[in-house]
Amino acid sequence: MIFDFSKNIALESLSSETAFEEKVMRFLEEWFSAAKTVSVQTSGSTGKPKIFHIEKERMLHSAKMTCDFLNLNHGDSALLCLPVEYISGKMMIVRSIERKLKLHVVNPTSKPLENLNAPFDFCAMSPLQVENSLDKIQLIKNLIIGGAQVSENLKKEIEKSCLSVKNRVFETYGMSETLSHIALKEIFPTAEDYFTILDDVEISKDERGCLTISAPKLNPQILKTNDLVEFKNQKQFRFLGRIDHVINSGGLKIYPEELERLVKQQISNETIFIGIKNESLGEKLILIIEGTENPEVIDQLSLVKYPSKNHRPKETIFIENFPRTPNGKIDRLALKKKFDLPQTYSSKDITPNEGNSPYSKS
Known part of the structure; x- marks a missing residue:
């Protein structure tokens, strides 16, 4: 299904053929209604999912910021392959309306x-969609990836897939409250370390070292996040990890997201570091890997260059599938709850490493 917003569209003349196309039609009816707001559902990745209402004017401003950054023009083509229940999918439609793009709609599968x-x-697209579309992402001139962090391994695969073409790939930073992203970090052709904020956005750090966002045209409130960051300047920052994910092991503060990036440079599996209660250490550092234990993965883990010996996991656990939120994000809180009491481990769910590997239990 194609919506050509470079021309006048009569919605009543269009008919949907799939359930997803019907959802897109319902959103467009809501958008072009007299109401000043539309309803959006949060992902639930940092708490219980909730519904809130956003002014259309703010969404249009967010759309303009992105289209200006990417230099999208009247009549350009766009592809919608994200669920429209969430801000990510809704904003793809709004960007197409604001910039008068030709929007192609396909079902939001893992292989869009x-x-x-x-x-x-x-x-x-989401990281999972990109991972399953590496043979065709060269079709996308400007690709933005959001919903979860882009792993180091996926970045390498993207570079291989895009090596001979002139497209651009970005990782995004944002949330429902900022109406999708407020910053972009280029992955290809230049591999950047820092996110660059969009126009009309100001950033600072609070007393905890967490990012604070002022974007009055997107949200009237100053947004305090739980994201620990490092500034390069007032326009660029690097994400270190969420403060509520920080692991305190033997007095050492460990940022799990930083360690996960290191591990993902060596293996393609999804990985999560958690801290479980421990009398002597406070929290014991545990590495959980999605997939089946095999010698190749164990060998690759031995190549990980941790900042110090105290950043090495005391135990490595393999689990078949990570718990995920409805929109596909790994549910880190559910995973931590599952393993925070070691005596509740089920041999059907986990495979602890044994032997002399530095990743075995100790």
Whole structure:
């Protein structure tokens, strides 16, 4: 299904053929209604999912910021392959309306490009969708990736896939309250370490070292996050990890996201570091890997260069599938609750490493 917003569209003349196309139609009816707001559902990755209402004017401003940053123009093509229940999918539609793009709609599956061969000027995808579309992402001239962090391994695969083409790939930083992203970090062709904020956004750090966002055209409130960051300047920052994920082991503060990036440079599996209660250490550092234990993965883990010996996990656990939120994000809190009491481990769920590996139990 194609919505050509470079022309006048009569919604009543269009008919949907799939459940997803019907959802897109319902959102467009809501958007073009007399109401000043639309309803958006949060992902639930940092708490219980909730519904809130956003002014259309603010969403249009967010759309303009992104389209200006990417230099999208009237008549360019865009691809929608994200659920429209969440801000990510809704904003793809709003960007197309604001910049008068030709929006192509496909079901938001894990392989959205599988049956496509035409190029597109713009698309937003999740890391999982990109991972399953590496053979075709060269079709996307401007690709933004959001919803979860982009692993080091996926960045390498993106570079291989895009090596001979002139497309651009970005990782995004944002949340529902900022109406999708407020900052972008280029992955290809230049591998950047810092996010660059969009126009009309100001950032600072609070007393905890967490990012504070002022974007009055997107949200009237100053947003205090739980994201620990490092500033390069007043326009660029690097994400270190969430303060509520910090592990305190033997008096050492450990940022799990930093360690996960190191591990993902060596293995492709999804990985999560957690701290479980321990009398002597306070919290014992545990590495949990999604997938089946095998010698190749164990060998690759031995190549990880941790900042110090105290950053090495005391135990490595393999689990078949990570718990995830409805929109596909890893539910870190549920995972921690599952393993925070070691005596509740089930041999059906986990496979602890044994032997002399530095990743075995100690």
